[in-house]
Amino acid sequence: MTLSVADPTVRTTCPYCGVGCGVLATPDGSGGAAIAGDTEHPANFGRLCSKGSALGETLSLENRLLHPQVDGVQASWDAALTTVSDKLRAVAETHGPDAIAFYLSGQLLTEDYYVANKLAKGFIGTPHVDTNSRLCMSSAVAAHRRAFGSDTVPGCYEDLDEADLIVMVGSNTAWCHPILFRRMADAKARRGTKFVVIDPRRTQTGQEADLFLGIRPGSDVALFSGLLVHLADNGFRDRAFVDSHTAGLDAALDRARAIAPDVAAVAAATGVPASDIAAFYDLFAGTRRVVTAFSQGVNQSAQGTDKGNSIINCHLITGRIGETGMGPFSLTGQPNAMGGREVGGLANMLAAHMHFAPEEVDRVRRFWGAPRIVTGEGMKAVALFEAVARGKIKALWVMGTNPLVSMPQADRIREALKGLELYAVSEVMADSDTVRGLGKTTVLLPALAWGEKDGTVTNSERRISRQRRFLTAPGEARADWAVLSEVGRRLGHDRAFAFSSAAAVFREHAGLSAYENNGTRDFDLGALTDISDAAYDINLPVQWPIPKRSGPKGAPQGKARLFGDGRFYTFDRRARFVAVQPPGLAQAVSEDFPFVLNTGRVRDHWHTMTRTGKSQRLSAHRAVPFVEVHPDDAAGLGLTEGGIARLRTEHGEAELEVMITDTVVPGGLFMPMHWGSAYASKARVGALVRGVPDPVSGQPELKATPAALEPVAYRARGFLLSRRQVALPEGWWWARASITGGWGVQFATAASSSAVALMVRGLIQSEALAGFELAEYADHARDRYRCAVYDGARLVACLAYAPAEARPDWEAAKALFAIEEPEAAERRALLSGRAATASAGPVVCACHGVGADVIAATIGAGAGSVEAVGAACKAGTNCGSCIPEIRKMLTGETARAA
Template identity: 45%
Template sequence: MSAIQSSCAYCGVGCGVSVASTQADWENVDRANLTLTGDINHPANHGHLCAKGERLLDSLTQPNVLRYPMMRSGKPINWDDASSLIADKFANTIAEFGPDSVALYLSGQLLTEDYYVANKFAKGYLKTANVDTNSRLCMSSAVSAMQRAFGEDVVPGCYDDIEHAEVIVLIGANTAWTHPVLFQRILAAKKANNTRLVVIDPVTTATAKQADLHLAITPGADLALFHGLLGYLADNGHVNHGYIKAHTEGFDTVVSHAKQLSSGLTDLAQQVGLTEQALKQFYQLFIQHKAILTASCQGVNQSVIGTDTTNAIINCHLALGHIGQAGCGFFSLTGQPNAMGGREVGGLATQLACHMGFSQPERELLANFWQVDMVADTKGLAAVDMFDAVADGKIKAIWIMGTNPVVSLPNSQKIAKALTDCPFVVVSEISPDSDTAKYADILLPAQGWSEKCGTVTNSERTISRQRGFITPKGQSKADWWAISLVAQKMGFQGFEFDNSASVFREFSALSAKVKQAFPNKMFDLSGLTNLSQQEYDNLLPTQWPIASAELIGQQGLRVFSDGVFATSSGKGQFISPAKSVTQVTDYDGKHASVLLNSGRSRDQWHTMTRTGHIASLRASIPEPVIQLHPNKLASLSIADGDLVTIGSATDKASSPFALARVAVDQDMPFEMAMMSMHWSEQFSLGKGVNQYLDSRVDPVSQQPGFKCQDVVLQPVIMALQGVVFGLHDPAAKGLCWQVAQTLTTGICHHVGFTDADKGFAYQATAHSLTWSTNVNGQRLHVQCNMEKGFVSAIKVLSQSRVNLAVEPLNAFIGKPVDNAFIKQLHQQINAGNSPLICACTGVNDAQIADEINAQFDQQVFHDGKQHLHFAKALDVMQSTLGCGRQCGSCNSEVKQCAQNHWQQALSYIELEYPNAAKEDVA
């Protein structure tokens, strides 16, 4: 069996994967002949994968795949005509309205080679810097902070710091869900090295539940917390004055303000939402330990003060002399597989390639290298401003590649309207089903993860090879190829690339020129400039900077360890907060609203175009849900399981369609709600949460402030709701709740009607069986439609939420209808449902309950002498079922589920046998 080593398509951890085939001929390999495992030799993951990574091969079978260029009308068009049309439209638009009337919007899903050619095309030849990326939505605040502090967009540390750290602080990061492989490494360090784990998050997340210290701060208080920490360190004589004097600038100004905050710990504790004891406990960790690693993610970045907050974190580590030292410093957890690679080539509108800015020497170097008279001379429009310009008619032609802004950007209804009105929209995608693809005048077939070839850079600066293992189907092409074809049609020279290796060599050669001209810059790929095709094909995971080919394969590399930074003075910069050290929100707690926090679900990815059709990943959360504390639900007169719309707290207009189902969550703060950002019109009639989030941005990074916006929830009273299996009419009258869920044997639809008559009439045919039944006190209405004696559709409705085991029920579709069938169907409906807990193993709540109860029974002695050991029962249960023991992202949920069933069993024993055992949960 032969194998190809490649990289995972999801988060910025950058895991290596090994794809093996039983076929010797890879040219015609079939999905059924492939297996995928983690690459044990890759330094990012050493063979480990999360649930999404384990199911990468399942993502290959898309419900609808784009295999040839298409016009908006759906008419096929060949590549030559499509590229000529794009070239003419862009050229004519620029001739009439100027270079800034066109734009490119890119994605962290693109490979570095795609990114490089796109930026060369736009910034070098079209003369516009209106080139931005969806990395703006997740990473740009960290980027801006590092540029201000270090002089360059460089993460100083590496993953090996996890094992060297004495204390790891995770802030605004539910790492157990978003970066499971790294989190398992953190837990291993806790166990092996007694590393302390601190989690700073308003919500008691799956990550927080496994921390040694959880600081449930007030939303937006991160900046005050760390700014106060700097003052506390200075007040207690615990800053490295020698390092500060030799290697930094601006300390006196920043620390003066920070001391004002730390001078009153009682007031500061109240401001950040902690007890004074908890605040001191956290601050003392920085005094009691030498090696402290602080890592942040979207909870910090997606804020209107995200850049200042990140600089406040960096300030503390600069003051301690931590930057570039083992187990120390600031680390940015990256959201996408090639967010860093995109930034390396100038993927953001605010930078040029190789971490250059728009100074005259930098622009001249780039123009000379690309052999053009000039390049774009000023920063372009960042994502939110870019689509505002589309809406205002200033941008008249836009090319969107590998991303879904109609769902992912805030105020998404405005984005949809902007693209509707835009004179010319090009979209490069693998499927025509995404919400954004529907607005394309030209839809181009891009290569998918399994087909494309190039490089990606993960969050610790490691470049890995993306190696395609499936022959591209139809006319799908690499994005760099498509851009190059359009560039050549526009008469531009310099786009005659033979393959991705030739693109990479040119990019590496540019980095060598930049490093020579600006030696303070850390980014350097000069050692990869002369790679042969075979050397490129065989390139090992390699961390930059890499000045020599002899360094290929290097890992564990830290930068700035000598105290020399990429700033003009060579010194690290302390940065003062611009204005306030508190998050700006409109929430006053006086009206029936909540602070809505949008984030990720454990088993899904972005707007679900890659994962939404994978049955095992959809099973845990089949519908859009909004999580609230039970006391908040009561105050809003909303019940668990209700359907709600979400509206702005200032503009009460709401969608006529239900947007989410309410779920009780004891871990949510009273004033907050949480909803996943994954949902879109592709999967849900209610579209997605971003349509109700406004476009406020961080003034420095221009990153949208998705977190904690004030919204109002409005209940939607359903006359009937339930699930439909088999044939379904998505345009049926009366539907106001509709969510498609992929199953292993097809698709079911969760539906709802505000009018009972329409609900009963929906799908009714002359050949239907209907009946009603009571299940656990709930009245269920069942309709079974038949065609030629076989079941074509099953509908189960009720006035309240219908909880069914959807996979077994879907198996009834296509079966002949007889008495035995009716009996079996009735039994299955009455059986109810058990929620999925572990996506890796498919273990549900009922299986955990059975195993825990069995372990409980084995331990119980009715004479009251036996002590009960929950930890032992948990270990045996997990060993037997495997849940929580693969990728580990569900470990806290597994433990919580087991504890609940253990407590139920314990309560029963105490009731029946009041003198029985005491529980030992150690």
């Protein structure tokens, strides 16, 4: 598809995961946009997942931060930036520049990241610049550097199309990278590609596997050490490649033998039957084209770097790297985690994939003209926030991330922020947990959101794509790179921060990557150093490295794969085998904390829901925070499906709805990461996890925290639907979700029905629902209450309350609420609790809004396959991330029919 100059459609890139899908956005002139996949983008070829498809539903200005604030009071940009600049200068003069820290985000564009890193490390003189990518991909970075001498992802997405075996380790790809999973599924259908899934939890990806290995948390190193031994001892070593292009095999192999001498030892360490281990080893050994895709289950670990290197070791010994359809492949979690790595957004990097060797420091100093260039590593995320708690960090600038939800020991961090002399937050939303944090001086800076900002992002296959503006800047929001540049100028560095556009920042970034490079560093954008503003505006997605000499007449032609020539970025150009440490859990379970808590994502939400929480489609699939519990454990604890449980660790607690499932093993629990205090009463995952850091990468353990679980008895359950957000009383359990026409809150409470009726009357007398008409049904003797609130004929709110064992279902009420002006029968249905119209049931397919009841009816009518279900009701025909659920429903309905 080629867009004409007059076409209002804008070609941009999705702001969610690291797949980096191309998006076509067509503004509607009213602040919204129609969204479609870009058929010409090589990451997705027009496909979008449920989140990408629903981007148009997330563009509202509701709860946006639109004006600067200083200590809670709206201020001018001049006043806000004067406060920031003066405080930074005062802290540096009084306590030294290393009392200042920046905490950045993979949500930032590369240009934002570049200016932040340059300002901090080159001109303020603080090394303490880290990013939420520390929680995401830093162990993969460290593993790459140890093995390859550089943070290089060797392969590309085409390898997933061409592999004969794909091993997915700690990656629920079907839900977390759905577009890549569809490419894998296409390869399975086309060429018979086999899937092996390795995960402590039988995720939706695991349900699609040819072989599933449900290993114990933390035992990945034992599994892949055993594989290395198997490959070495059974004639699968590529001797020519190992001898010519690698070093360190003997030491790595000796360590692997000590950890996992045979299949029996691996079975004992992992808890997986020896027959399944042997089947995996034979499949890996006998298949040349193997891609091993790993993600957060590997990285978010106290031993994440060693896990990554144990995987890479197995590819090196077989020479399966840098060629079509083979190689280790780190699947990035965030849209620009890779771009942040490119510019040095991690505390242990400088810029342009350079680090802190004296010659590299000097090179960056000369290129930047930097008067205060840092000469060593800064504190990584966990240590950085510990330093805030100790008072060592006096000024902190957080950009585009929500650490009070996502960081380990988040409650402790919230308290620590109060001691800061400057707490600056560049943010899109006005109600995030992190915006609510308070230092002695708190400055909130309104940032541009997706659709409003311009720049670049780099996806998991090293492909640089443009995010382009198609909406006007709302309120006083500004680009992050421009705000940082203004602070740099106010600190006296006019020339270094005289950027006039995102394109100007990108040119300098490209120039640094090529500066004194000559092929010695993997990251090289030399061919884009002189890119014009016009070329930047239309620049097509391209993979790095793109050295100056690449392509005819300098046309940028990136490289899809690296290391196929056996040359790496170590001093001797050989890859390194790494002798990894024996596996061990970060913390042991105990009598007080007998469970192991795993954490992760759900299909339709992203990070802390500041964007996806606005979409009713995305909120329908999983509307409340939950904990997955094995049926045996649930029975022993007296837990019921849909009941509420208190999940406790040594560091905090949460209250979550119970989901009983055999996808977790006995003794294992799973909790999603998304719900902060804007969307739930007590569900912040960061408050529970300890986050023991990996000793090499500094990435904290988020997948294996000892925990306890117990039922919580509330008197009643219910829901409140309203056109705008309404706060519920302190002490209630609640979870908020976007619905058609407004917001829905599911709640649990110890209050009686009569007390709830009084609360509703109070809302009508308050600003929340002032002066509207109230219609009620009350049976206080049976502890039941329903009401509807009207503004004339328009329904503005409704509430249902019943004893917990008779919990009211909100699906029919949501359908009625969407009508806005219900007829008499529908009004009666709201008060009676009886559906006036049929409900589609809980949403299974978010792309097309198809509910479970519709799919069940379709199966009952004779649809006997995923394809038949899709043909009848469209479910599963877009991104396919709901296909595992549809397949499970097919199995269940078939069993019931039999």
